Amino acid sequence: MSALPLWLVPALPLAGFLGTGLLGTRLGKRFVSIVGVGSVALATVVAYARLLPFLAGDHAPVVERAASWIAAGDFRAEIAFRLDPLSALMLSFVTFVGFLIHVYSTGYMRHDETDAGYARFFSYLNLFMFSMLTLVLAQNFLLMFVGWEGVGLCSYLLIGYYYEQPFAPAAGKKAFVVNRIGDWGFLLGMFGLVTQFGTLDYDGVFQAAAKDPGRFAPALTLIALCLFLGAAGKSAQVPLYVWLPDAMAGPTPVSALIHAATMVTAGVYMVARCNVLFRLAPDAMLVVAVIGTITAVLAALIALAQNDIKKVLAYSTVSQLGYMFLACGVGAFVAGMFHVMTHAFFKACLFLGAGSVMHAMSGELDMRKMGGLKSKLPTTYWTFLAAALAICGIPPLAGFFSKDAILAGAFEAGKPVLYGVGLLTAGLTAFYMFRMVARVFAGTFRGTHEQEHHVHESPPSMTVPLIVLAILSAVGGFVGLPAVLGDRGNRIETFLSPIFLPLANREAAEHALPHATEWLLIAASVAVAAGGIALAWKWYAKENGRVPDRIAAAYPGLYALVADKFRVDELYDAIVVRPFAGIARICWKVIDVLVIDGVLNAGAFLVELAGDLLRFLQTGNVRNYALTFLLGVVALMLVVMGGF
Amino acid sequence: MIGKIPLGDVLVASAALFAIGLAGALLRRTAIVIFLSIELMMNAANLAILGYGAALGTVDGQIAVFFVIAIAAAEASVGLAIFVALFRHTETIDVNKINLLKW
Amino acid sequence: MIQFGPAELAATAPEITLALAGALIVLLEAFAPRTRRAFATLALVGVAASLYFLSRAPIGDTFGGRLETSSLTSVASLFLAATAAIAVLVAKPYLERAGEERGEFYALILWGHLGVSLMVRGIDLLVVFIGLETLSLAFYVLAAIFRGVQASSEAGLKYFLTGAFGSAFTVYGIGLLFGRTGSLRISALSQVGLGSDPVVVFALLLLLAGFGFKMSLAPFHAWAPDVYQGMPTPAVAYLSVAPKGASLIVLYRVLTAVYQGALPSRLQTGVAALAVFSMTLGNVVALAQRDIKRLLAYSGIAHMGYVTITLAVFGRGAFAAAIVYLFAYLVSNAGAFAAVSVLYRDETRPHPVGLLAGEGRRAPFAAGVLTLCLLSLAGIPATAGFIGKFFVFGAAIDRGLYGLAVIGILNSLVSIGYYLRVVYVLYMREPVEAEGPPPLGVSDGLALAICAAGILLLGVFPAGLWSLARSAAESLPFFGP
Amino acid sequence: MEFFRSHLLSTVVFLPAVGAVLLALLPASAAKGARNLALAIATLDFVVSIPLWTRFVPAAGFQFGESVPWVPSFGISYSIGLDGLSLVLVLLTTLLTPVSLLFSLSHVSKGVKGFSVAFLLLETGMLGSLVALDLVVFYVFWEVMLVPMYFIIGIWGGARRIYAAMKFFLFTMAGSLLMFLAILYLGVRHHAVTGMWSFALEDLATLDHARTAQTVLFLAFALAFAIKVPVFPLHTWLPDAHTEAPTAGSIILAGVLLKLGVYGYLRFGLTLFPEAALRFAPWVGLLGVIGVIYGALVAFPQKDMKRLVAYSSVSHLGLVVVGVAAFTSVSLSGSILQMINHGLSTGALFLLVGVLYERRHTREIDAYGGLAGIVPVTTALFLVATLSSIGLPGLNGFVGEFLILLGTWTSAHRWWAVLAATGVILSAVYMLTLVQRVFWNPVAHEENRSLPEIRASELVAAAVLIVGMIWIGVRPDDLLSRLSPTVEAIRSNAIEKTSAENRAAAARERTATP
């Protein structure tokens, strides 16, 4: 194999983090750009230096132990990295997209930041890359958890990057805490794994489980659900999705990288990684699928009524993540991972495009104040359009293949309801995406004059990544052609197959759909997507939003509800946050201060009081002293020889 | 029996004297009288001791009493001196009125 | 037929020395007042000499079994002499400040000291009683010696009246015991059958009260706070330590004579009750005290409660524990009073704790020693006080008296409250008095140093003291097997 | 020199005390000299203690032992020794003392000499009780600690220092006094049984007591330790003490003193009364779980930074207690490790809070806000400490928490782990709220804009701790490998000494861990 060890991949960004973090402020932006981007570039190079031979080779998993880590009692955990098809897939686009976004950031962040802020931003980004790569490459759950929480930390830091704003830090904290709720599940899941398998090592766990399903299956449902709770937290699924929209408070490249392309997909990655466990726990699978579907449609609905360009993208992300879990839930893990990849391309592209728009509009986010930017920002427009079409699933763009695979998977798994909802969601997606495209680029400019003056295309450092990502989202899908197209068949399927260990004494349900059905499905999804696009374009580009306004006017309550994201945040505030604070106060003021200290102080006070009273027995009158003496004698007399 | 006197009589008498002294010490307020009562208690002790001594036919009793009387005398001198010294400050030796030091 | 021969001379040499030293000082006071500043030294020499003679005195009884010389008396005399020495050392600068430096003061201390040592050495109730009275008379006077101060005279009156009252009970008790044995020798009490005789038990109760009075053991304690408050502090330093120890030893002598093995249960109950009452009352009321001397008085009452536990336990080990405790109490309590007499500028006024505010910085040494003494009284480890409590409670548990031990422990928790309050005033408050305490002289500095050293040494190396106490217990003649 | 080499442990223990005596002899005027001398001594002590670490042989049980008769007639002897458990705590102590002294270099102004003396005496007290193998000796050291701490809080503390100092002293004393009686009883018992006096741990461990006696004795010991830890509901002294103590005091208090409770429980409670200990384990664990959640809950609404951190200590030590009660190898290792972690992270937190306090002279959270832009370095340091405290993987806190929870999960009391794990969420809630309100958000008070950045000495002090956090986070085995034999020793001793049904329980739980 290559001389370059795997640990180098995460190590390089870590070095970058230390460099930018410790010296960045002193040495200035130029240094930071070089180190910050350079480290990631190097990591990417190293990663591909390992990937290409791997892809060329037989895809046999590679495990490299870097060091021993924890050994207590009979528990062992190592720092070990793994390169297998799954991690390779993630690695390929995480490094690459990450690199692109670093480049983009040099342009995006340059103007509005002090040296310190600039250094801070890039050190965070590097730290994120380190964590994400650790997460991807880890060979055991514990090390994955290191990356898992690491990315959570970075997202916390980057969301709260504009810490002077009142909103950003709160959003960051929200993200971290909600993620922690998920991590709680993850932890319990790991404990369960240890009790079942005695180890957290992938091979140890999965092979044992695959070898002897009968023994482990009963316990696995609960474990799988615990793990999924973790995934739901990280990947913003119902009911833990609420942090992701707020996370848009962070700089746009962050939204692109962390909250669209990479981190949020970690949950999907984890579920796919644990496919053995999930496949042994059908009930858990069902839960995953249902949750995914609900998330998908719910988020899509909310996205319909948002006017903040980034919010729309955020909810779209949530929705797409729902898709991915739907895929995993119905057993189409490949489709899920496929969508992870394609989504990384087009959603990153969309976010960066949005960033470019903001950049042009001097920070404006409200679509109602935009319009007609098509001419002013051509590059942004075309790239954005490409990505939008991709996400809508218009063939032959990337999104089409992955989304179609998912829907096919759902149908295939005999879950018509889920399929139907998925299909509906596809339509909604198409609608709100093109609502956005229309509001932003079509029509006439609705912003202020200053903005109009100021509008300009972004620097190449920003546009180049846009173009690259646009191309990828255009062609990225060809790695996974459905069976009906092209004899080469589904390359990604074959590529990923090694990670789906065959389960002993359970024949994998391998019934490919008849071609006719498959054609029908394709047709349906394309039609729905096209319909959505057409309607959106008609209503918003041509009629400039009259119809929807009428609808909104017709059902004000409903509209408000949707626009307010179904008031989920308010709900949580009422049933979780407030009660928590209340109980905390009670514990402090009542139990601690009143009860415990009260009792103790009362005791002390009583003793003191006794003293204060008893001292008055000392009257100063010597006769009383003689009397006490005599009383003492008498008492003694009675005690010792009462009636002799 | 001491000669024709039963020891019981002696002891009862001494007990009575002791009790009376006790009562005086506790009930009177003039320091001197209190001290007188205490002297009486000592004499009660003396009476008992003499009674026992005679009954047991030993001389030790008388000697003990002799010492006690001497001690009583010494106490009296010191005590009276103290009364006088205190009287210089308070113009009284009524112990109810002497309670500068208390609590 | 007893003659006053060389043996008797050797045996009584210690007391004779004290008597003569006192007399000499009085004479010098009368006829050569110039020599006044030598008095303290003279008194010290007297104390030292008497200790020396005692160490030379042959072991055994003399005067027909009325005076004992034994390891017990040696240990006890060491205890007493140390107390006397500290008192004298502190007295000198104190009296100078008060303008009351008079030979009689030292003389009375010496004679009182003589009385106490007779209490310890006498194995004849009459001798013990005379010793007791000598002590009492001397200290009645010492209490009232500041004639210009009403509080002093009042202290004298109270001490005198209550003291005489107590003596009357003692005498009566002695009389009754005499009636049983026809002899005044304590050894005579060891004849069989006395232990169950109600009159004897009653007499023992009277003695318990009488000597408990000297120990300021509640409920016979009432005099102590007032007297301590009005009495010159150096005298208190002596009175609050030596007579208590001596009285305890006397009680042990008498009780062990009657009950060789163990106390009858009801008597044990009575003694235990005294201990508990004394501990609790002393500590609880001490919490409420504002005057340091009264506070220490109540703390002393409490400590007598602790040490009385050993009397309830009743045994050689217990007695040895009591001895250790007494030594610990000596260094701590005498040290505390020494520090108090150093820290207060005006002796004739009351000594509120509040006046000590901030002295921790202005008089670091004295304040430090006071703190050390208080911690030792509180029984913090690495101090003598802890060792004392260790042995006493150990004895109680050894005899299975868990209740007493627990009550004692809880009491010492309460006691920490008021000891620390003083420490807090010393170090954590700003001074209230314009001028700090008077400068530290040689002799009182020496006294403080002795006490501090004693506390730490006993606290860290208790083994020696223990074996000493143990040997003393061995020579307590009347214990059974 | 040779003497010191052969009496290494005693040297480590008493060096500070000797230094304290030297300091005491110094003229009061030489404040600066005293301060530097104290720092020098503490540092020297740390250096001297390093051989303990390097020359330590994990498998060899108690090492560097010394034994000198103290009160022969009662079989009391100054006998000390070091096993893995003591080792890590001793080093934590010798490390934290110079660190906190280094911090107070620039801040303690009045009575520097007294402060240094008290601090060094305190160190000797802590070290002594960590190595003592004779119960009387242990008790002596254990109590000796209180006095200097009382002064440190009472003289150099904050506004309500008197109340806090008194409360601290009385609380701790109340517990330990009953333990004192229990110790006496054990000695007496040993004398009654064997006819020989002894207070040596291994001798007393051989005694077996009637069920009730064992229960009472165990409770007497447990109370003392529970108060020190502190275990809910005996914790209320801690917030006051921590809050009012000077920064250095808080560091030591949180860093070491609290650990002594758990240490005592492991070293004495479990060794002397294994049956009772295991019998009461469910209750202990329950209290631990309550502590975890309760501490976190109460920490959340605090308005005072130090108070908040103090309550977080209650939560963290609750977790440690859970690990001890679960009594599996993993959870025990985790608990011990977590003690060190808590020492480092909470120590660092108190230190950095102190840094802010010394500049603004308030601990009110609302008095701050938006400091990140003003004092970025302090912010970064505080952030790291926070992350370590909330158990971010890669830092020390996580390893301890994970092992405790994992071990507990595999024990007979799985639901403890489930509940205690919520601490992971809650700690994030209150700590991040603190960070947000102090360092993020808009600058609320203009006077904060001129807040000076952390000083070099303070920076060094904090950096030492943070290096420790990362080291343990990445290479916990350095400690765990030294701990595991001790842990096994404690477990095997307790388990084989316990009665049949307990042995059965232990067996169940061993099979639970494959």
Next chain:
Amino acid sequence: MERVVFDAAAAIAVVFAALMVLNRNPVKSVLALVVSFFFLAVAYVLLFAPFIAAIQVIVYAGAILVLFLFVLMLLNIRQEGVEKDPRPIQRILAGAAVLLFTIFLVTLLARHGAPPGLPATASETGAPHIADVARAVYSDFLLPFEALSVLLLAALVGAFVLVAKERGAKA
């Protein structure tokens, strides 16, 4: 015969003792006590202790009580005021305690007072003679006697210290 005389003497002594306690006027109290002591002396004689009787009359009644009188005159103590006690509880408790104690003491001594195994009658010859007393004091009781001397010395000096005129020392 002796018994009658003794009981009479004792009774009178008791009566006058009671008078001493009951009388409000200290001077009268002293005089009552003198009488009481005198009759005690009579009782002593009947107990074969003529020497003690003598000093009882001479020293006690004669010297000490006269000293009391003298001091009373010196300080001219009026008779005790009739005003109520500040704390009546004192009287009640004292009365109760004294009563209890007395009953206990009397019954105890009446029942068990006499030592067991006491010779039924003691012949006059067994009674000690003054000479024996003298001899005993200087031989058998030598130590107490010496000690007593110190005690008296201390008392003397003490009394002197307390009442002697202020001297230069105080200045």
